[in-house]
Amino acid sequence: MSPFTAQQPVRRFAPVCHDISLAGELVGLHDSGALWWPDEDTLVVSDLHFEKGSSYARRGVMLPPYDTAATLEKLAGVIDAFDPSRVIALGDSFHDTNGSDRLPATYRAMLTTLQLGREWIWITGNHDPVAPVSLCGETMEEVRLAGLVFRHEPEEDAAPGEVCGHLHPAARIRRYGRSVRRPCFATDGQRMVLPAFGVLTGGLNVLDEAWSGLFPPRGFSVFMLGEGRLYPFTASRLVAD
Amino acid sequence: MGAMDAAGPPLLPPEFQRWFESRGWQARAHQLDLLEVARNRRSALLIAPTGAGKTLAGFLPSLTDLAATPRAKPGAAGSRRGVHTIYISPLKALAVDIARNLEAPVEGIGLDIRIETRTGDTPSHKRQRQKKIPPDILLTTPEQIALLLSDAQGREMLTGVKTVILDELHALVTSKRGDLLALGLAALRRLSPQLRTIGLSATVAEPDDLRAYLVEQSGDEPDREARNLADLVTVSGGAAPDITILDTDERLPWSGHSARHAVPDIYEIIRKHRTSLVFVNTRSQAEALFQALWHVNDENLPIALHHGSLDVGQRRKVEAAMAAGALRAIVCTSSLDLGIDWGDVDLVVNVGAPKGASRLAQRIGRSNHRMDEPSRAILVPANRFEVMECQAALAASRAGEQDTPPLRTGALDVLAQHILGVACAGPFLPDALFDEIRTAEPYRHLTRRDFDRTVAFVATGGYALRTYERYARLKDDGDGRLRLAHPSFAQQYRLNVGTIVEAPMLKVRLVRSKAEGRRTPVGRGGRMLGEIEEWFVDQLIPGDTFLFAGEILRFEAIRENEVYVSRARAQAPKVPSYQGGKFPLSTFLAASVRAMLADPGSWSRLPGQVRDWLELQRLHSALPRADGLLVETFPRANKHYLVCYPFDGRLAHQTLGMLLTRRLERLGARPLGFVANDYALAVWGMSDLGAMIAEGRLSLDGLFDEDMLGDDLDAWLAESSLMKRTFRTCAVIAGLIERRHPGKEKSGRQVTVSADLIYDVLRRHEPDHILLEATWQDAAQGLLDISRLGELLRRIQCRIAHTALDRVSPLAVPVMLEIGKEPVFGAAQEALLGEAADDLVREAMG
Known part of the structure; x- marks a missing residue:
């Protein structure tokens, strides 16, 4: 006997953001992990990692095949809430080069429906360096709009206004001897690193060595994802893994 | 069962008889009984207290049989080839210990018998050699049996085995390791139809469960009473143990498990005895009590500490010192519940509540390994409720009552692991495998539907959305047999075998303090103290102090897989690692405590303070x-x-x-x-x-x-979070996520797939998936x-x-x-x- 019977309802998103200034542009951080740029009517998501499950299955590790559906559902939720005229997927949209080819027809149709009537930009990432197969949208390595530049991996000495993903930021805080770890946005006001949007993606603690050089030491903030809200902390309040 | 058999030769061959006599011994009744069981080609369960010569009894039939079958020239007909007897114990150390103990009779009698161990520590060249030139007696663990069964050469080596001896069977069958072993036994019986088993066990509540575990079940028999059973040999008597509850003048604590109030009393007791084993229920209690004892140890008595997370080297040192008689006391956890023969312990002190009557009996059995003298034990309750619990345990001990847990229903994640192992050895027919598995007691009620679902899980993950068919790990070879799709999956299996999933651990290394020196980086080098759970380290910030390995340590930093600590000068640690009693109170003792509370007439056995407390409760x-x-x-x-x-x-x-x-x-x-x-x-x-x-x-x-x-x-x-932790264990055992292997963790945490995420996705999209069912069964029985x-x-x-x-x-x-x-x-x-x-x-x- 298993108690797991009822399917849980699909989560609905409210288009309410935490507004901050990034290199002079007003952007909104959403608790789904998406970034909303009202002036450009643009929604940005990073590291969707579609078809991660099947990518593992090819090697004999049979992860649940529901990750693509779940990520798509979540994406549909935020697109429904913001109704953007432009969507930017910040790279690693597919877990491997053949990911878009493996995408089952139903999901391909769902994705195509989401793309209808809006501009869609696929930024290439290290997992998906080539354009997705038979899907709409433009593929480019990076894109510049007004004061911001969008690329997958952060660049050394990038000019202010870089928006990127790749690192899957996560943060940990401690209180009363207990700790809580969550995915998060990480920013110093000049550069913004988005959390991974895909459902089967882990996170890398922002205090890990891989982050050194990205932000002034202790001179950045994180916005941890919560239910219906974000939790802001300065770096000095965070703890390592 | 009569030890004397009128017909046929004497049970004990003359050369064995002479060896017994040369040592001033004579064969005991249960030893002869087991020889007779062997002569009748039956399996048997031997229940005996420690010190009854249980191990020798288990091996005697094999030794006499081997002595009667001389080694012939290789290749000659009737020669002894292949393994004759497999001995399986839950502890690696026990296998090594037994190998040593068997030397005496084998050399003394002058037998030409090769005895070898095979554990995780055995070098690979020796394992290879064992497959080519098998020993007569192989001493090993359940995991090694699974590994041998997963490869064609290993199966060949195990074909023709006559006897399997299962030591500490009562401890083995209560865990998933017992499930894995039951499946292994079922496979062994198919390889060697003449196979007999001998189970060695402490006293248990339901001997029939263990007797059924030892032999082949018919599979279709729903009635517990109609199960096939092995013969039962019991060693009665032994002197009744002498147990008392510590009487203290100190105020009894209201709560907590540290028994700090009783430390001076415990020290006095240790002083008055030759060697004491001091049992506590958790690692942190062991650390705290060890500290407290040394605090009052004015005479510098050699008192040591032993628990599962200490460095292996340090544990072996303590065990050696114990065997050499150099210690007066060891503060220990269940890491010493099983096995190794110490000989010289004259007192067991149980601090905190025993949590179960049988657990107490087994711990007390650690003292005085001569069965005709009484074992001595003192119970030290750490709080007022524990006084009642100790009283109940004492009553149960006097009445000889047992509360060992009932036999498990075989877990599905273990079954999944076994099925993949079978496929690694070669193609199999699902119908035949299903029949074989149902001969194992824990799986005798397995339904064909659950079996098929588990096979589907092994092949493709078993998801309703059948998208992984083309990546399947098992493929039909055309005539109904399933075969491994690629040899690399066998490698995956070997890395993943076993049912013990450790919590992620970090090594603890002692370094010089940053706080004491100037602002220099933390030095390298330093002694390894042991391992500690990651979740505990997660709570610490640099400068926090905690108890570990008998010392108060200061947390300095984490470097890769190591926790750097320094010696702290603090009087008391800042962060206690509180986990309460590790074992839940047994249902049996709980009922006794409830009965005691409800009946004021029975309170006369309780100390005055506790009586007053209950009297006040009745009043208010x-x-x-x-x-x-x-x-x-x-x-x-x-x-x-x-x-x-x-x-x-x-x-x-x-x-x-x-x-x-x-x-x-x-x-x-x-x-x-x-x-x-x-x-x-x-x-x-x-x-x-x-x-x-x-x-x-x-x-x-x-x-x-x-x-x-x-x-x-x-x-x-x-x-x-408990459920998620349970799911992670099941997912690792079933092979859905890979074990963390030391040294592989550096590959970047963002790419590893967290079990929590899989759990969430699975729960939402396929709530009746077989792995969630396995998780649920685990949680219902366990956490x-x-x-x-x-x-x-x-x-x-x-x-x-x-x-x-x-x-x-x-x-x-x-x-x-x-x-x-x-x-x-x-x-x-x-x-x-x-x-x-x-x-x-x-x-x-x-």
């Missing part, structure tokens, strides 16, 4: 009834409390607490939190619960209704103790007595003292984050 509130549930309500510091006393163990109480708070929330009673110990549960909130009950707005029968195990449980499980909670709710139906009080009752004090020690779960995480963030706002705005 009421006594819990043996078959009902006492519920007290009272206000305290602007909050309202509800305390109940089910005596069903911390795990079941915790689950009950989670479910009660959910219900109270829905009823508008605004609960704030709850806390549980082994005996009681306290819930508190903003609303006056007592008034709600009195005015009929809250029905206790409704509140404690069994239906809480439905939807409320389902909703709570979604968030339960959440849902089965016991169900029994509790049925027991108290319509038998709830409510007492409204104006203040805390005497009986409620212990559980009230636990408030604030509990971890946070689920929704509380959000609250914690919110609070921390709001603090920041105040800081910024203030």
